[in-house]
Amino acid sequence: MFYREYPPHPALAAHVDCVWAARAPGGGAAHRVLPDNCVDILWQDGAQPGFAVGMMSSSILVASEQPVQTLAVRFKPGKAGLFLATPLNLLTDQRADIDxxxxxxxxxxxxxxxxSSEAPERARLTLIEQELLRRLCDNAGGSPLVQRALQALDHSAGALRVEDLAAQLRVSRQHLAAQFRDHVGLSPKLYARICRFRRAAAALKAAPAPDWAELALACGYFDQSHLIHDFQEFAGNAPERFHFSNRPAA
Known part of the structure; x- marks a missing residue:
């Protein structure tokens, strides 16, 4: 399967993680897509309207019976709502047609x-960026509270406790959770757990036979059993049988 990411237009860089293209050969071969704390919009060949894929709370298996080409945009956490004009919790573990x-x-x-064009894929991805730029002009900048919360959680790689985060931001945990679900799509606690899981997954990709207890502590887990639990929930497998995958299609 071909998959390639491109940096976004500079005017979108604060909101978009990347634009990307993929080609799947078909034949029904499945690949596992992991939760990555991002929202994507995908367009697949056949001139059909695109579809948004919301935040994922667990992994999914995706199989393509026929060859399919995909052009897409991946938003940074907390930014997709600027372009979709809907509370992101409504899209969690869902897909919605962009029309x-x-x-x-x-x-x-x-x-x-x-x-309808034979232009190179990067030129066609530029068309997506142009539409996003047009839509960005009509939207506000999102929630400053949620952006501060995201920065704190990302900086700690998910190790920061939600109670401590709420106290740091001088809001109640309930208010933070409500704002987070609307603007991000997950609760702060689940977002933090996926941060920890992704950090551990990246470490496993670099060193596939680690000291498990040491890896758990280095990635912010209380102990090895919590690490194992998150891999089973988010990757559908025990960490020692884990195979890292990207999120090329849904």
Missing amino acids: LLWGRSDADRLADALW
Whole structure:
């Protein structure tokens, strides 16, 4: 399977992690897609409207019976709502056709432009960026509270306790959780757990036979059993049988 990421347009860099392209050969071969604390919008060949894939709380298996080409954008945590105009908790573990979020006319116009051209994939990804830039002009900058919370959780790689985070931000845990679900799509606690899991997954990719207790502590887990529990929940497998995968399609 081909998969490639590109840096976004500079004016989108504060909101977009990357734009990306993928080609799956078909044949029904499945790959596991892991939760990554991001929201994507995907357009797949056939001139169909795109679809948004919300935050994931566990891994999923994706199989393509037929060859499929994908063009997509991946948003930074807490930023997709600027372009989708819907509370992100409504998309968690879901996919929504972009015509329902953007309107049929705009969705069809972009899909036609993406798939009616023989332009290189990077040039077609630029069409997606242009649509995002147009939509960004009509939106505010999101929630400063949630952005501060995200920065703190990411800086700690998920090790910061939600109670301590709320106290640091001088808000109640309940208020923080409500704002976080609307603007991110997950609770702060679940977001932090996925941060820890992703850190451990990256460490396993670099060193596939670690000292498990040492790895758990280095990644912010209380003990090895908590590490094992998160791998079983988020990757569908024990850590010693884990195989790292990207999130190329859904």
